[in-house]
Amino acid sequence: QWVKVRERLRVEVGDVEYRTWLQQIVLGPLEEDEITLFLPTRFLRDWVRGQYGDRLQELWRNENRAVHHVELQVQRVGDALAAPVAVEAAVPAVEIEAPVAQVASVQDARHDLAAPLDPRFTFDSFVVGKPNEFAYACARRVAEKPSSPGFNPLFLYGGVGLGKTHLMHAIGSELTSGGRVSVAYMSAEKFMYRFIAAIRSQSTMEFKEQLRSVDVLMIDDLQFLIGKDNTQEEFFHTFNALVDAGRQIVVSADKSPSDLSGLEDRLRTRLGCGMVADIHATTFELRISILEAKALASGVAVPAKVLEFLAHKITSNVRELEGALNRLIAHANLFGRSVTLESTQDVLHDILKAHDRRVTIEEIQRKVSEHWNIRLTDMSSARRARAVARPRQVAMYLAKQLTSRSLPEIGRKFGNRDHTTVMHAVSRVQELMERDVAFAEDVELLRRMLEG
Ligand code: ADP
Ligand code: MG
The missing domain is CATH 3.40.50.300 (P-loop containing nucleotide triphosphate hydrolases)
Structure with missing residues (x-):
């Protein structure tokens, strides 16, 4: 088990770090649910505990469910060799590895002064805005x-x-x-x-x-x-x-x-x-350009609508934006299906939820009714007069854009309307925005206000 844990660690942290910090760990006894590991100095013990303690524990648990705690102790080379009997008594298959001289391990580290450069991070792949x-x-x-x-x-x-x-x-x-x-x-x-x-x-x-x-x-x-x-x-x-x-x-x-x-x-x-x-923090335009560049490089066709949706939803940083797009692409490749707005919402459900700007549908309804000077209750009333119905449609549209609520969920908040009504509202508002510049500006303004 220890051999496996060590190998995993070596792969995770890389050879140099492994040799510098971890190679000198000596396996100690397993008692009840606690495994003891020995390190030759206090310094190393504290360092390993701080840097790798949690990971060591996880890796051990994966190998052996019985291990609930990894105890790190200082034991000098001489001590470890002096007490092998006690150690062996506790764990039959113990190996005692002679710690490598410290100087040797650091000399290796010295050859590797600089971290390697990631070949993907070039000026060409950097999108400028x-x-x-x-x-x-x-x-x-x-x-x-x-x-x-x-x-x-x-x-x-x-x-x-x-x-x-x-x-x-x-x-x-x-x-x-x-x-x-x-x-x-x-x-x-x-x-x-x-x-x-x-x-x-x-x-x-x-x-x-x-x-x-x-x-x-x-x-x-x-x-x-x-x-x-x-x-x-x-x-x-x-x-x-x-x-x-x-x-x-x-x-x-x-x-x-x-x-x-x-x-x-x-x-x-x-x-x-x-x-x-x-x-500076990214703008919507930059986020779109980055998504376009990365989608293009992936070879998977991602509709503009989906890119816009992502750029609206994930505003925190490029890494997360990239992560979301990568997941979409991986999913599309894996299942050989094309990317759509619906599949996006499905595949990225968890991410989108976390990125919901916590704009609530109630907030949207409030802002929209104030804007067009109608009563808040008309958001869920049955009235169909244009002066009321249009703002209601806008509110549904914004709810769809700004929250990760599903169509039925949105419908419910608007006086228990059907999801097809919401769908119709969304496409109607989109149509109008294309035809009527003033209307489009109104909607955009509301969106910006709600996004904060
Ligand atoms: P930081 O070091 O500022 O935390 P990174 O340089 O690690 O951020 O960037 C995070 C991820 O986002 C990387 O994968 C990087 O390639 C990508 N990224 C950030 N900005 C851009 C950009 N303008 N164009 C393309 N990719 C970008
Ligand atoms: Mg960085």
């Missing part, structure tokens, strides 16, 4: 001419899933494709692991030298260093050494340098010295 055009232009510029005055450091910031990592990888790929430039890209988190591993193996000098030998250093998600004072300090020195030597630095974070409180002042100041580029 108003919210990201400035950041995109800066990234391109740095990729063309690293270390140009005014662009060093390049600081990219913006919310989650808006393309920061994508742009950094694109810079890296562009620069390394020429072959002559050495680029190191890593997350701030990785930077910290590496730094700590170097301290532990007393190889900080090599670590520093290696970092300072690159032409371009890119550190992703710098906000991770908040509160990690020693690592910040180290990064600050590396940063200065590189900039002084005319090398390019690219950094990303979720906030602007001035808003990254918790970073040392002098570091913040230096980060803001070059080019600071903000990636």
Whole structure:
């Protein structure tokens, strides 16, 4: 079982991380529902507990239902070997693996200074629109001419899933494709692991030298260093050494340098010295362009209506938008069926529910009746006069667009009307919007108000 758990972990975290942190784990006894694992130092024990504790527990449970808890304990090499009898008594098939010398494992890590670049994240696959055009232009510029005055450091910031990592990888790929430039890209988190591993193996000098030998250093998600004072300090020195030597630095974070409180002042100041580029939240237009590009690349025909629907519903970030589209495409490929609005709502039911902007049908009814000055009760009344029926249809249309309620559910909220009535209302409103610009503007205005 332990062999299996270890192998799974190795596959999940990759060889380097595995060797650096996990290889030295020694299997201890299984008692009742608790399995004990030994690590040679407290440092490693705490680290493994913090980083991999939950996952270890899950993996063990998958292998052996009886295991409810994984206990991590410190046991030095000598101790482990001194107590094999007790261990063996508890678990018959125990293996005692001699921990590998620490220095050796970190040396391996050193060869792998930079994380690999994702080949999918290129400038070509990045869709440019108003919210990201400035950041995109800066990234391109740095990729063309690293270390140009005014662009060093390049600081990219913006919310989650808006393309920061994508742009950094694109810079890296562009620069390394020429072959002559050495680029190191890593997350701030990785930077910290590496730094700590170097301290532990007393190889900080090599670590520093290696970092300072690159032409371009890119550190992703710098906000991770908040509160990690020693690592910040180290990064600050590396940063200065590189900039002084005319090398390019690219950094990303979720906030602007001035808003990254918790970073040392002098570091913040230096980060803001070059080019600071903000990636703004996506607009509807950008979301549509991104969806179109990704749908095209997938080779699956996705109707424009579906793309619009997704762009309306999933506004948080590109990653989620992409995730939703990928699921649709996978589904279409798997079942050989074409994508329709109905199948979309079905396949993405859970995602859409989570993204419901929690606009309620009641809210829609209220806003629409206020807008056309009719009584709220007329939303569910039987009156069919145009002055009442038209707003009611608009409200149904908006309910369909802005919530993930089904047609029958919507019908029920409008005085128990049938789902075909709702369907008719939706298509009627669409028709009118195409023919009557003023009406279309009214509806769009209402939609925007409701979306907040
Ligand atoms: P961040 O690092 O800002 O959290 P990522 O760069 O990881 O975001 O982007 C999340 C996902 O969205 C990635 O798969 C990325 O390729 C995609 N993505 C983000 N912005 C764009 C864009 N403008 N064009 C194409 N794909 C994008
Ligand atoms: Mg990122």
